[in-house]
Amino acid sequence: MTDQPLAPFVPEHSHWRPIGIDGAAIRDGFWADMQSLNETMIEHCDYWIEKTGWLANFDAAVEGRLPADRTGREFSDSEIFKMLEAMSWQVARTHDDALEQRLEAITARVGAAQSPDGYISTMFGRPGQRPRYSDLAWGHEIYCMGHLIQAGVARGRTAGVGSPLAQIAIRAADHICAEFGEGGNPGYCGHPVVEMALAELSRLTGDTKYLAQAKRFIDRRGHGLLGADDVDPSYYQDAVPVRDMTVLGGHAVRALYLESGVVDVALETGDDDLLACAVTQMNTTLARRTYLTGGMGSRHTGEAIGADWELSPDRAYCETCAGIASIMANQRLLLATGDARYADAVERTLYNVLATSPSTDGHGFFYANPLQVREAGMEMPTDEVCHRSDSSLRAPWFDVSCCPTNVTRTLASLGAYLASQTGDAIQLHQWAPSTVAADLNAGRVRLSITTTYPLDGHITVRIDEAPSEPWTLGLRVPAWASDATLSYRDTTSEVSAGYATLTESFTPGDTVQLDFTVAPRWTYPDPRVDAVRGQVAVECGPVVQALESVDAKVDLAGVAVDVATPPVARDGRIWVNLAQVDDATNAPWRSDAAVGYGPAHQVPLVPYHNWGNRGPSTMRIWLPRLP
């Protein structure tokens, strides 16, 4: 064990410092249910890495049966590593002995395939395979080891740096530093992730050579060395040096993993200019290249973020992994800057991308998360590998199956996103029935948070333990909460979006009450978002709502709502007054704008994260407004 918080990232030099899953625990409600479902999802992933043979690739390596017996794509090793990270957090959180034994067993099988110099890959380097690092653009070797290092950090924080998985990761990281260090191979990987992994390993071990290597990889990028044939260098985040980028673009997951590493390196090297670059990049991306769901990626081609205002709902890609990567990057920026916009972005993405991916039974996942689906598609198989873009319904596993394991590792470590601290303050970012504990300079603080959020906006923070000296409690007020009040003892004050703070000498048993309205509301787009002009969405608290054809029972292509009749909550659902176009013209382009609509009827919406759980259906978040 180390004395670091049990969190995936623990910046040493940041505005705020995270409280790990040892200090912050979700006790009930929406996210507790998701964490409970995550037990099933981890078992599901474990089943699939065996079923596909991706884990057995390591056994085959040990037994000299590669490449003949290899299965899976270049990056299949990484799924085992992400699952090991998920298991590490899960074991720390639930103390599940059987799961820990499984974790150790998989770790042993992986470790047995590691070369004496620390290199590990089932895809490269053996007779009959391509040589090591012969395909940096597409080989994914460093990418896979980056995920291994993240898993090693998770296990190292929760079970000690001496634990086998942490040691395997350290050997891999040492190899990378030796191979790609000063005077060595001047290359870098086509898929970022190792940057944040190395920075984190530096934080875990205190060895700054890992941080230096992370910085080296970041500084090298951006000169078009990785582009080839049909693929633009922007796909590989190699078109422009990081410090010259003003907005995120290209492949969404690559961009956001890199952004996370950039923040890490900026913080730990004290590079304020680099941090300012990352802030500008993310702020512009949030303002112009992010969907209502928090999803990023408007192009199937190249799984790319797309241009400013290019936010087509039907061709939205919004890969689950890009959402997770955005959560990682935004949480880092939140801790780095204390700016509540990043906590808002994390919340939006948690509820509307992360929570959308898994099916209610934990055995299916969306890879892409479009905001409109025009064709209902077919029932997905429950026991077959599916293509990643055939995701009009959730699938059990994909040929490129990055999303399921990414969901599991994020949910297993979700407590680390709830709260942060400084020497004399605690900040509460995400609202859930939970407990939060931290050691401030003045002494230990323990809090119990009670709420049914996101169903309503009443949040009670009880101080269970506190020092007698004053300290500061910060409570995030979501950007959309316009009527928030903060009550403490006899005083109730209006508070605005951002962090409402109280600096007091709290007494155990004290309660602080945050209240704001959670009710269905219309949301309108920026006029520059052409693709949803004249349309309106319904949000309720942080939860984006969707209209599904299984509820509407009409062709969703022709619907419209009257915004003068507000959406209402009734019988546990949200209802809108929906009309259907009455138009027999079979000409897409006309000489006048007149459109007739039939009478409106009340139809219920469904939280977007629950859509697609009732068989093939069409769906849309954005609803045309009646003229």
Next chain:
Amino acid sequence: MTDQPLAPFVPEHSHWRPIGIDGAAIRDGFWADMQSLNETMIEHCDYWIEKTGWLANFDAAVEGRLPADRTGREFSDSEIFKMLEAMSWQVARTHDDALEQRLEAITARVGAAQSPDGYISTMFGRPGQRPRYSDLAWGHEIYCMGHLIQAGVARGRTAGVGSPLAQIAIRAADHICAEFGEGGNPGYCGHPVVEMALAELSRLTGDTKYLAQAKRFIDRRGHGLLGADDVDPSYYQDAVPVRDMTVLGGHAVRALYLESGVVDVALETGDDDLLACAVTQMNTTLARRTYLTGGMGSRHTGEAIGADWELSPDRAYCETCAGIASIMANQRLLLATGDARYADAVERTLYNVLATSPSTDGHGFFYANPLQVREAGMEMPTDEVCHRSDSSLRAPWFDVSCCPTNVTRTLASLGAYLASQTGDAIQLHQWAPSTVAADLNAGRVRLSITTTYPLDGHITVRIDEAPSEPWTLGLRVPAWASDATLSYRDTTSEVSAGYATLTESFTPGDTVQLDFTVAPRWTYPDPRVDAVRGQVAVECGPVVQALESVDAKVDLAGVAVDVATPPVARDGRIWVNLAQVDDATNAPWRSDAAVGYGPAHQVPLVPYHNWGNRGPSTMRIWLPRLP
């Protein structure tokens, strides 16, 4: 020479029969200028097939230097064949001896590489190459020979069936019939085109075995045999049998080439059910899956047509070849049915896709033709092969360079799209200063058409020669022309969209006058086209207009027009009153719909087919309406 009209397709059993380029000639105006520019474009293509080595692949085949010396993709042979088709029509039209010598020289180099059994490909079948027909899904062997057969038909019609190119084509077709005929290889090609090529060769030679083979290929499709790995069978037009398809989908060029062959086979086999399928497929595609420009293909991924109403302007693919294929399919349906909607579709696509692709100097081409370009891109190289999707500006040649040669063959044979005939009638479809001659049952008719269309809508048809007996003249009135009148002798009648007809005993010197207004007009979208809701386009006659940033000098993301101020023509351009969003909010999603705009100013539009000729620029056809 045969006695068939000199046209790319000459149905034997259709509603109308085409008048070839021997009977219909464009004399002046927009399309004469394009045909003149086509001389440069043919030279340009000739330069590039040598520069890339794609033509030299045939020499290398003869000299035993394949596969070592081969360059280009699987389908590069087809570019030589399409250029040979262009040259064949061009020679027939212009009687250019030097060009004919070049045509014969290339033909000789191609023919030298033909196997004794008629098979021809520089990509397959030699030691070190994959075996013949070992990759029907992606090998493009039959596709390439299909284009060779089309070239052979062009040369056969214009120079005689005994001409070397026609004979090479016949040998290739004989080989295909032997290989894939009854009891032979049961496969078919991943890229349709051979179907219409074989049907046409059957028409040229009178040998129905080619027609039977075309029918066989069509009947075999649709059982998912060609799908593999990441590629859905719909890409290969193999997901559903042709007779079960209700709308075109999947890869746009494949869909539209196949549709053309389906119409050909339906006509010549008298299969009215099959023709009815094609009609339904095209009518639904025109109503729900076709852009304002006539372009088809809303997805970059799979170069696919997309779903109903999925017509995003910024991600429109609208490949030039898909536009050309749509022209081919719609012209066939026009001749098959006599329904003017197909002539309207041909005209829309000619002016706004075919004419858009080439640059004003004939040395650059758009591969994709989006209706909105959000990022100006960079100047394109003038002497480098470019990637086909990097087409924010026109490029000289592409790695997949199907479009330039396709443009040249279409322009060289464009006269064949002007007019058709029956035994006692002539139909005029496309308006240009031109002459049209045909032998009707009653005798020879010669017409001179005078107009400055599409600049205005005044068309004078002078009868230069006519039999004394009555015959019928049909004149197409475009669908958007709402005030058309037809004048003959002392009578002027209102006529509606479609074909205005006069059955008279015309006297040489008679004139028939068709008049309608060509003025800038607003065009509104169907309410189901979400992507351009609340927007308006400007058309003037058949020409779609665009707003280009080099004219507007503002960020096109924030513009809007007041539809109460109509677009006006002034100084040779069309002007709209354009406002700019006045909005400092940096939040894409808001709680109210209010949007402020600054004052409006007059800015000029540019015909869409002329956009991108003044350096890097952003562009949009659809203009948001002021609230």
